[in-house]
Amino acid sequence: MAKTVIGVVALLVLMIEGFQADIGTTKNLQEIVIGRCYNYIRTINPSIGRNDCNDIWLRFLDAFLGKDPCDVPVRDYDQLFSTVQQTIPCNKVLLWSKTRDIVQSYSAVTHRFMTLDDTFIGYLFNALTWCGKKSKRELDYNSCPDWSTCENQPVASFWKKASEYFAESACGDVTVMLNGSIYNAFSNTSMLRSVEVQHLDPRKVSQVDIIVINSLRGPIRESCNSGSIVELIQILKHQGFRWTCTDNDKSLIILQCVRDPNHPSCKICNSMRC
Numbered sequence: 001m002a003k004t005v006i007g008v009v010a011l012l013v014l015m016i017e018g019f020q021a022d023i024g025t026t027k028n029l030q031e032i033v034i035g036r037c038y039n040y041i042r043t044i045n046p047s048i049g050r051n052d053c054n055d056i057w058l059r060f061l062d063a064f065l066g067k068d069p070c071d072v073p074v075r076d077y078d079q080l081f082s083t084v085q086q087t088i089p090c091n092k093v094l095l096w097s098k099t100r101d102i103v104q105s106y107s108a109v110t111h112r113f114m115t116l117d118d119t120f121i122g123y124l125f126n127a128l129t130w131c132g133k134k135s136k137r138e139l140d141y142n143s144c145p146d147w148s149t150c151e152n153q154p155v156a157s158f159w160k161k162a163s164e165y166f167a168e169s170a171c172g173d174v175t176v177m178l179n180g181s182i183y184n185a186f187s188n189t190s191m192l193r194s195v196e197v198q199h200l201d202p203r204k205v206s207q208v209d210i211i212v213i214n215s216l217r218g219p220i221r222e223s224c225n226s227g228s229i230v231e232l233i234q235i236l237k238h239q240g241f242r243w244t245c246t247d248n249d250k251s252l253i254i255l256q257c258v259r260d261p262n263h264p265s266c267k268i269c270n271s272m273r274c
Protein backbone atom coordinates (compact mmCIF):
# COMPACT_ATOMS: atom_id res chain seq x y z
CA MET A 1 0.00 0.00 0.00
CA ALA A 2 2.68 2.48 1.09
CA LYS A 3 4.72 1.51 -1.95
CA THR A 4 1.78 2.23 -4.24
CA VAL A 5 1.26 5.65 -2.68
CA ILE A 6 4.95 6.49 -3.06
CA GLY A 7 4.77 5.20 -6.60
CA VAL A 8 1.78 7.38 -7.43
CA VAL A 9 3.40 10.43 -5.81
CA ALA A 10 6.63 9.83 -7.70
CA LEU A 11 4.69 9.51 -10.94
CA LEU A 12 2.81 12.75 -10.26
CA VAL A 13 6.07 14.56 -9.45
CA LEU A 14 7.56 13.27 -12.68
CA MET A 15 4.52 14.37 -14.67
CA ILE A 16 4.53 17.85 -13.16
CA GLU A 17 8.25 18.20 -13.74
CA GLY A 18 7.73 16.91 -17.23
CA PHE A 19 5.19 19.63 -17.92
CA GLN A 20 7.39 22.31 -16.47
CA ALA A 21 10.63 21.16 -18.07
CA ASP A 22 12.35 23.58 -20.38
CA ILE A 23 11.88 22.80 -24.01
CA GLY A 24 14.68 21.06 -25.77
CA THR A 25 16.28 21.52 -29.17
CA THR A 26 13.71 22.14 -31.93
CA LYS A 27 12.95 18.85 -33.66
CA ASN A 28 14.38 18.56 -37.20
CA LEU A 29 16.75 21.43 -36.44
CA GLN A 30 19.24 20.36 -39.11
CA GLU A 31 16.61 20.07 -41.84
CA ILE A 32 15.12 23.44 -40.89
CA VAL A 33 18.43 25.29 -40.85
CA ILE A 34 19.78 23.73 -44.04
CA GLY A 35 16.40 24.27 -45.75
CA ARG A 36 16.25 27.90 -44.70
CA CYS A 37 19.85 28.34 -45.80
CA TYR A 38 19.15 27.17 -49.36
CA ASN A 39 15.89 29.10 -49.43
CA TYR A 40 17.72 32.32 -48.51
CA ILE A 41 20.63 31.96 -50.93
CA ARG A 42 18.55 30.61 -53.83
CA THR A 43 15.23 32.48 -53.64
CA ILE A 44 15.12 35.24 -51.01
CA ASN A 45 18.45 36.90 -51.66
CA PRO A 46 20.41 35.21 -54.46
CA SER A 47 22.75 38.20 -54.70
CA ILE A 48 24.17 37.40 -51.27
CA GLY A 49 27.16 35.63 -52.83
CA ARG A 50 29.04 32.50 -51.86
CA ASN A 51 27.83 30.65 -48.79
CA ASP A 52 28.20 26.95 -48.07
CA CYS A 53 25.13 25.72 -46.18
CA ASN A 54 26.78 22.52 -44.94
CA ASP A 55 29.81 24.42 -43.73
CA ILE A 56 27.57 26.89 -41.87
CA TRP A 57 25.75 24.01 -40.20
CA LEU A 58 29.02 22.38 -39.08
CA ARG A 59 30.44 25.66 -37.71
CA PHE A 60 27.18 26.18 -35.88
CA LEU A 61 27.41 22.76 -34.22
CA ASP A 62 31.07 23.36 -33.30
CA ALA A 63 29.99 26.36 -31.21
CA PHE A 64 28.09 24.34 -28.62
CA LEU A 65 28.19 20.55 -29.14
CA GLY A 66 29.91 18.64 -26.34
CA LYS A 67 29.69 21.65 -24.02
CA ASP A 68 27.78 22.29 -20.82
CA PRO A 69 24.59 24.07 -22.08
CA CYS A 70 25.16 26.80 -19.48
CA ASP A 71 28.71 27.41 -20.63
CA VAL A 72 28.63 28.55 -24.25
CA PRO A 73 30.02 32.10 -24.25
CA VAL A 74 29.38 34.57 -27.07
CA ARG A 75 32.89 34.15 -28.52
CA ASP A 76 32.21 30.47 -29.24
CA TYR A 77 30.14 31.66 -32.22
CA ASP A 78 33.00 33.71 -33.71
CA GLN A 79 33.88 30.97 -36.21
CA LEU A 80 30.29 30.66 -37.39
CA PHE A 81 29.97 34.40 -37.91
CA SER A 82 33.21 34.61 -39.85
CA THR A 83 31.94 31.84 -42.16
CA VAL A 84 28.69 33.63 -43.02
CA GLN A 85 29.11 36.20 -45.79
CA GLN A 86 26.64 39.06 -46.13
CA THR A 87 27.01 42.76 -46.77
CA ILE A 88 24.46 44.75 -44.81
CA PRO A 89 23.29 47.69 -46.97
CA CYS A 90 23.70 51.23 -45.63
CA ASN A 91 20.69 53.26 -44.37
CA LYS A 92 18.56 50.15 -43.89
CA VAL A 93 19.34 48.87 -40.42
CA LEU A 94 16.29 48.90 -38.15
CA LEU A 95 16.79 48.18 -34.46
CA TRP A 96 13.84 47.81 -32.11
CA SER A 97 12.74 46.85 -28.64
CA LYS A 98 9.27 45.73 -27.50
CA THR A 99 7.75 46.57 -30.90
CA ARG A 100 8.25 43.26 -32.72
CA ASP A 101 4.77 42.94 -34.28
CA ILE A 102 4.57 46.39 -35.75
CA VAL A 103 8.21 46.34 -36.88
CA GLN A 104 7.63 43.13 -38.79
CA SER A 105 4.52 44.50 -40.51
CA TYR A 106 6.24 47.80 -41.25
CA SER A 107 9.29 46.17 -42.70
CA ALA A 108 7.16 43.80 -44.81
CA VAL A 109 5.01 46.64 -46.18
CA THR A 110 7.69 49.22 -46.90
CA HIS A 111 10.75 47.09 -47.81
CA ARG A 112 12.73 50.07 -46.61
CA PHE A 113 14.38 48.44 -43.66
CA MET A 114 16.31 45.39 -42.64
CA THR A 115 15.92 43.91 -39.16
CA LEU A 116 18.16 41.27 -37.65
CA ASP A 117 15.54 38.65 -38.57
CA ASP A 118 15.85 39.67 -42.23
CA THR A 119 19.61 39.09 -42.30
CA PHE A 120 20.86 35.72 -43.50
CA ILE A 121 22.09 34.61 -40.06
CA GLY A 122 18.98 35.93 -38.29
CA TYR A 123 16.70 34.21 -40.79
CA LEU A 124 18.51 30.88 -40.38
CA PHE A 125 18.02 30.64 -36.63
CA ASN A 126 14.93 32.76 -35.94
CA ALA A 127 12.54 31.18 -33.37
CA LEU A 128 14.63 28.00 -32.97
CA THR A 129 16.00 26.44 -29.79
CA TRP A 130 19.13 24.35 -29.38
CA CYS A 131 21.65 23.05 -26.90
CA GLY A 132 24.15 20.21 -26.58
CA LYS A 133 25.26 17.88 -23.82
CA LYS A 134 28.43 18.16 -21.82
CA SER A 135 29.83 14.71 -22.38
CA LYS A 136 28.54 13.80 -25.83
CA ARG A 137 28.65 15.54 -29.19
CA GLU A 138 24.91 15.40 -29.70
CA LEU A 139 21.90 17.71 -29.58
CA ASP A 140 19.68 17.57 -26.49
CA TYR A 141 16.10 17.25 -27.73
CA ASN A 142 14.68 16.78 -24.22
CA SER A 143 15.57 19.95 -22.41
CA CYS A 144 17.69 23.07 -22.73
CA PRO A 145 18.25 25.63 -19.96
CA ASP A 146 16.09 28.72 -20.11
CA TRP A 147 17.64 32.03 -21.31
CA SER A 148 17.30 33.42 -17.83
CA THR A 149 18.79 30.52 -15.86
CA CYS A 150 22.38 30.94 -16.98
CA GLU A 151 24.39 33.67 -18.58
CA ASN A 152 26.12 31.60 -21.23
CA GLN A 153 23.07 29.80 -22.58
CA PRO A 154 23.73 28.78 -26.22
CA VAL A 155 20.71 30.48 -27.82
CA ALA A 156 21.16 33.68 -25.77
CA SER A 157 24.87 33.83 -26.64
CA PHE A 158 24.05 33.33 -30.31
CA TRP A 159 21.59 36.26 -30.34
CA LYS A 160 24.05 38.47 -28.46
CA LYS A 161 26.68 37.70 -31.08
CA ALA A 162 24.16 38.27 -33.88
CA SER A 163 23.11 41.61 -32.37
CA GLU A 164 26.75 42.71 -32.04
CA TYR A 165 27.44 41.73 -35.62
CA PHE A 166 24.34 43.46 -36.94
CA ALA A 167 24.99 46.71 -35.04
CA GLU A 168 28.67 46.70 -36.02
CA SER A 169 27.71 46.25 -39.68
CA ALA A 170 25.35 49.23 -39.65
CA CYS A 171 26.28 52.24 -41.78
CA GLY A 172 24.60 55.48 -42.83
CA ASP A 173 21.29 56.16 -41.12
CA VAL A 174 20.09 53.72 -38.48
CA THR A 175 16.46 53.64 -37.33
CA VAL A 176 15.37 52.62 -33.83
CA MET A 177 11.72 51.84 -33.03
CA LEU A 178 10.63 51.98 -29.40
CA ASN A 179 7.35 51.35 -27.62
CA GLY A 180 5.99 54.54 -26.05
CA SER A 181 3.11 52.70 -24.40
CA ILE A 182 5.30 51.08 -21.75
CA TYR A 183 7.60 52.32 -19.01
CA ASN A 184 11.27 51.64 -19.54
CA ALA A 185 10.92 51.47 -23.34
CA PHE A 186 14.73 51.56 -23.62
CA SER A 187 15.20 48.88 -20.99
CA ASN A 188 18.54 48.09 -19.38
CA THR A 189 18.05 44.41 -20.04
CA SER A 190 17.14 44.73 -23.73
CA MET A 191 19.52 43.61 -26.48
CA LEU A 192 19.08 47.09 -27.90
CA ARG A 193 20.57 48.77 -24.85
CA SER A 194 22.94 46.10 -23.53
CA VAL A 195 24.42 45.14 -26.91
CA GLU A 196 23.33 47.00 -30.04
CA VAL A 197 23.66 50.66 -29.11
CA GLN A 198 27.13 49.95 -27.70
CA HIS A 199 28.26 48.36 -30.95
CA LEU A 200 27.21 51.10 -33.37
CA ASP A 201 30.30 52.60 -34.94
CA PRO A 202 30.32 56.43 -34.99
CA ARG A 203 32.73 56.37 -37.95
CA LYS A 204 30.21 54.48 -40.09
CA VAL A 205 26.82 55.55 -38.73
CA SER A 206 25.89 59.07 -39.77
CA GLN A 207 22.63 59.46 -37.84
CA VAL A 208 20.29 57.58 -35.52
CA ASP A 209 16.57 58.18 -36.07
CA ILE A 210 14.44 57.18 -33.09
CA ILE A 211 10.75 56.53 -33.71
CA VAL A 212 8.47 56.18 -30.70
CA ILE A 213 5.33 54.16 -31.41
CA ASN A 214 2.29 54.34 -29.16
CA SER A 215 -0.39 51.68 -29.29
CA LEU A 216 -3.55 53.25 -30.78
CA ARG A 217 -5.48 52.57 -27.60
CA GLY A 218 -2.64 53.90 -25.46
CA PRO A 219 -1.44 54.40 -22.84
CA ILE A 220 1.29 56.97 -23.42
CA ARG A 221 4.11 56.24 -20.98
CA GLU A 222 7.23 57.58 -22.62
CA SER A 223 8.12 59.92 -25.47
CA CYS A 224 11.09 61.69 -27.04
CA ASN A 225 11.05 64.00 -24.01
CA SER A 226 10.41 61.60 -21.19
CA GLY A 227 11.51 58.41 -19.51
CA SER A 228 14.20 56.03 -20.68
CA ILE A 229 14.08 57.36 -24.26
CA VAL A 230 15.79 60.49 -22.98
CA GLU A 231 18.55 58.22 -21.66
CA LEU A 232 18.98 56.77 -25.13
CA ILE A 233 19.34 60.26 -26.57
CA GLN A 234 21.95 61.09 -23.90
CA ILE A 235 23.93 57.96 -24.75
CA LEU A 236 23.83 58.76 -28.48
CA LYS A 237 24.96 62.34 -27.87
CA HIS A 238 27.74 61.12 -25.62
CA GLN A 239 28.96 58.73 -28.34
CA GLY A 240 28.93 61.57 -30.86
CA PHE A 241 26.01 60.50 -33.06
CA ARG A 242 23.64 62.87 -34.82
CA TRP A 243 20.11 61.89 -33.92
CA THR A 244 16.43 62.66 -34.47
CA CYS A 245 13.40 61.53 -32.48
CA THR A 246 9.79 61.34 -33.71
CA ASP A 247 6.64 60.76 -31.68
CA ASN A 248 3.43 59.69 -33.44
CA ASP A 249 4.83 58.82 -36.85
CA LYS A 250 1.88 58.96 -39.24
CA SER A 251 2.56 55.83 -41.25
CA LEU A 252 2.85 53.77 -38.06
CA ILE A 253 -0.52 55.04 -36.88
CA ILE A 254 -2.06 54.14 -40.24
CA LEU A 255 -0.45 50.72 -40.14
CA GLN A 256 -2.10 50.02 -36.78
CA CYS A 257 -5.44 51.14 -38.24
CA VAL A 258 -5.44 48.08 -40.50
CA ARG A 259 -6.13 46.01 -37.39
CA ASP A 260 -8.35 48.55 -35.66
CA PRO A 261 -10.06 50.60 -38.42
CA ASN A 262 -12.85 51.96 -36.20
CA HIS A 263 -10.56 53.68 -33.75
CA PRO A 264 -11.04 57.51 -33.77
CA SER A 265 -7.42 58.07 -34.90
CA CYS A 266 -8.22 56.08 -38.03
CA LYS A 267 -11.03 58.25 -39.44
CA ILE A 268 -9.13 59.28 -42.54
CA CYS A 269 -12.35 59.62 -44.50
CA ASN A 270 -13.69 62.70 -42.72
CA SER A 271 -12.53 65.06 -45.44
CA MET A 272 -13.10 62.65 -48.31
CA ARG A 273 -16.34 61.17 -49.54
CA CYS A 274 -15.55 57.54 -48.89
Ligand SMILES: *[C@@H]1O[C@H](CO)[C@@H](O)[C@H](O)[C@H]1NC(C)=O
Pocket residue numbers: 098099100101102179180181182213214215
Ligand atom coordinates in the same frame (compact mmCIF):
# COMPACT_ATOMS: atom_id res chain seq x y z
C1 LIG B 1 3.89 47.98 -26.60
O1 LIG B 1 4.03 47.03 -25.56
C2 LIG B 1 2.79 46.49 -25.14
C3 LIG B 1 3.06 45.63 -23.92
O2 LIG B 1 4.03 44.66 -24.20
C4 LIG B 1 2.16 45.72 -26.29
O3 LIG B 1 0.91 45.18 -25.89
C5 LIG B 1 1.96 46.66 -27.46
O4 LIG B 1 1.48 45.94 -28.59
C6 LIG B 1 3.26 47.35 -27.82
N1 LIG B 1 2.98 48.37 -28.80
C7 LIG B 1 3.53 48.41 -30.01
C8 LIG B 1 3.13 49.53 -30.89
O5 LIG B 1 4.33 47.57 -30.38
Ligand SMILES: *[C@@H]1O[C@H](CO)[C@@H](O)[C@H](O)[C@H]1NC(C)=O
Pocket residue numbers: 184188
Ligand atom coordinates in the same frame (compact mmCIF):
# COMPACT_ATOMS: atom_id res chain seq x y z
C1 LIG C 1 19.69 51.40 -16.01
O1 LIG C 1 21.09 51.59 -15.97
C2 LIG C 1 21.48 52.93 -15.73
C3 LIG C 1 22.98 53.04 -15.88
O2 LIG C 1 23.62 51.82 -15.77
C4 LIG C 1 20.99 53.34 -14.34
O3 LIG C 1 21.36 54.66 -14.08
C5 LIG C 1 19.47 53.20 -14.27
O4 LIG C 1 19.01 53.46 -12.96
C6 LIG C 1 19.05 51.77 -14.68
N1 LIG C 1 17.61 51.77 -14.79
C7 LIG C 1 16.87 50.75 -14.34
C8 LIG C 1 15.40 50.88 -14.52
O5 LIG C 1 17.33 49.75 -13.82
